[in-house]
Amino acid sequence: MAEVLVAEGLGARTRRGWVFRDVDVTVDAGEFVTLAGAGGSGRTSLLLALAGYFRTTEGTVRRLAKPALGFVAGVNEPEPGLTVAEHVEERLVLLGRASWNLRKRRRQALEILQGVPLQPQTLGRDLDRQGAHLLCLALARVGEPGIILVDDVDSGLSEVEREVVELALRESGPAVVVTERAA
Secondary structure, eight states, X not given: OOEEEEEEEEEEEETTEEEEEEEEEEEETTOEEEEEEOTTSSHHHHHHHHHTOSOOXXXXXXXXXXXXXXXXXXXXXXXXXXXXXXXXXXXXXXXXXXXXXXXXXXXXXXXXXXXXXXOTTOBGGGOOHHHHHHHHHHHHHHTOOSEEEEOOXXXXXXXXXXXXXXXXXXXXXXXXXXXXXXX
């Protein structure tokens, strides 16, 4: 399989000390990788570093496919005042893939949302944690990434909700890296 992400000796140090250190990760196309660690262990920072959104102080990261963030609380989450469909329309516009015709653009958004168990008119503020994960996954996929990175797939979800989110991630197509708390 082709590698889509390789990190070697990756570390991030701040004035307070190491956030994470000596991390080696290789992710192949289509692979599902879980990074587990205790609360405060640097899981989210590592995930963001792998995606290119957090500065590291040692080691290297090679992104051999386009990364996209799924749900990352406080970093990449639904806008409270936009509907599910408006989120998709906005992403299409930002990526230059939207029709300038409003009706066509709305149809594009609804086509992308087919099979996603969310109501297009639901506001971001009304989504539960599972809905936020599913919307952010749909938004990530619009950009056709080679790898999607998602934080805390085990936080705030029931066992059934977690299974729904993980199944959606596994069936998303590209490689997926998720973080979760260590048991």
